Amino acid sequence: MRYLLLIGVFLCQTAGAKPKYDLGKHLQPTMFAVTMVMIHDVVNPPAASRFYTYCLLGAHEIIARQQKGITSPASFVRDFKPLELTQKEPYDYQVAALYCILETGRLILPSGSMLEEDQQKLLSQLKKEGYSESALQQSVNVAQMIAKQIVTYAADDNYRKLSARLRYRPTKRDGFWYPTPPAYIEAIEPHWRIIRPMVIDSCTQFKPKSPVTFSKDTTSEFYKLAYEVYRVGNTLTEQQRFIASYWDCNPFAVNTSGHMSIGFKKISPGGHWMNITSIVTAQAKLPFDKALQIHSLVAMTLMDAFISCWDEKYRSNRIRPETVINRYINVRWQPLLQTPPFPEYTSGHSVISTAVAELLTYMLGDKFAFTDNTEILFELPEREFKSFRQAAAEAAISRLYGGIHYRDAIENGQTQGKAIGEFIIVRLKKAGILPAF
Structure with missing residues (x-):
């Protein structure tokens, strides 16, 4: 009976069904770290929404694997399938999810390397809270595995094609948009419509009524x-x-x-x-x-x-x-x-x-x-x-x-x-x- 109990504990730990602590208090600082990098990079509004989505998508999938009350994104996100996870050693899924947010941001944000410091701060804090080096490392391994797959999924959303599009040329004709003072900045993301949506069917699905004529x-x-x-x-x-x-x-x-x-x-x-x-x-x-x-x-x-x-x-x-x-x-x-x-x-x-x-x-x-x-x-x-x-x-x-x-x-x-x-x-x-x- 003693040996069966030990095996049961090991399986529970491997599944990550019961984390050591609830890490809710670390979620806002983790998200804010991602936000600060975007502020540093002057990420435009549409692109920022994309980065937030992918930073969270892998973390969402990690917790959905372990908690019946959390629905996998694969159930409602376009072209998204359950990710592969070959990790066999025990890991804390909440630690993995938190780290995955930062790891995905590190990989896809222009200045993502800035998040490496936040990753180390998070791990140091978790060590102080009683997590072992081994448990943290296994969780990091899971996060890195999932983050790489998220980056692969993101690569197919047409974002890379934006730079290959013809440069947008505004017209000075009456009624049409033209750059404004003081900086007269050129048009932001004129081809964003080609980006793959997450839940809605298409960019034109919710086309609004026509604007009042100029x-x-x-x-x-x-x-x-x-x-x-x-x-x-x-x-x-x-x-x-x-x-x-x-x-x-x-x-x-x-x-x-x-x-x-x-x-x-x-x-x-x-x-x-x-x-x-x-x-x-x-x-x-x-x-x-x-x-x-x-x-x-x-x-x-x-x-x-x-x-x-x-x-x-x-x-x-x-x-x-x-x-x-x-x-x-x-x-x-x-x-x-x-x-x-x-x-x-x-x-x-x-x-x-x-x-x-x-x-x-x-x-x-x-x-x-x-x-x-x-x-x-x-x-x-x-x-x-x-x-x-x-x-x-x-x-x-x-x-x-x-x-x-x-x-x-x-x-x-x-x-x-x-x-x-x-x-x-x-x-x-x-x-x-x-x-x-």
């Missing part, structure tokens, strides 16, 4: 939209200014003074929502496995929402308010926020924030109040929200306050994002993914 006629609907941006920008309250700045999420804003230009690196819209996800899963005191799964689902939702939004941006290719107002209303007018370097319609923050809010509402509830401290790093105070939908609605309207979107791009973007979020939720339900509570 017109210089002062009685036209378009002119009224442009003039609203101008009017609102000239009469902003302090609260509206703060809301616009809070949701700015511009990875690289450029300020000029004379002949000198200074760039400021900030978190991306997706990075902001990933940090909110870390905040709320910790607040809900979710176990590591459920918290990591929600992070992974949020990242996938972001990625699909950006693919859908960017497809429309470069189809409608609509002119930004700043350009319209400077040409036809007031040549000296400037928006509160720096205009992003890509076409206007639909509003990216409106699409992705609404989609993620729908997902988080499904997972955590409609009245989940939380305090967001993401922007403290950028010298902005924390904000309290009564629900995810309230936060998403504020993020959407912030684009009008900031002077970078017309109202129809915001409202139709919200409709587009809601449809994406609802579709993903239906897919998750079919795969057996239930709310956290």
Whole structure:
């Protein structure tokens, strides 16, 4: 009987079914380490969503192998199959999942080598918490094995083909997007529509209604939209200014003074929502496995929402308010926020924030109040929200306050994002993914 008991313990350890501790407290720092590298690299918003997704995908698969309550991504992610794992020695699957996030980031991010220091810090901390050198090494082996396969899967999503596409050439014709001051940065990811989605069927599945037609006629609907941006920008309250700045999420804003230009690196819209996800899963005191799964689902939702939004941006290719107002209303007018370097319609923050809010509402509830401290790093105070939908609605309207979107791009973007979020939720339900509570 004694020998049978020992064999049973060994098998349990090999399966990784019962980790030494719940490592939930390490999840937010691990995710933030990835975010900081993206800030360093000035990763654009669509690309950031892709990197978050792949960093979490392998970790998600690792925990799904060990916990019946966690559904494998292979059940609902396009072209994704269960990964091979030949590890025979005992390993802690939560350690492996955490390390896999960093290892995948190390392999796919431009400055991924910066995460090596975070990997060592994580292992050192886990040693202090009682993990043996052997247990950690076996877990690292699993993480490295899975991360390599994730990188292989990611290589087939058409990302590498982007650089081979013809360079995007903007047109100065009326109504079409053109680079804006102060840096006149060229178009960001004009071919992002070719990226393979994670859950949605195609980039065109959630094509929004057509934008209001451009017109210089002062009685036209378009002119009224442009003039609203101008009017609102000239009469902003302090609260509206703060809301616009809070949701700015511009990875690289450029300020000029004379002949000198200074760039400021900030978190991306997706990075902001990933940090909110870390905040709320910790607040809900979710176990590591459920918290990591929600992070992974949020990242996938972001990625699909950006693919859908960017497809429309470069189809409608609509002119930004700043350009319209400077040409036809007031040549000296400037928006509160720096205009992003890509076409206007639909509003990216409106699409992705609404989609993620729908997902988080499904997972955590409609009245989940939380305090967001993401922007403290950028010298902005924390904000309290009564629900995810309230936060998403504020993020959407912030684009009008900031002077970078017309109202129809915001409202139709919200409709587009809601449809994406609802579709993903239906897919998750079919795969057996239930709310956290």
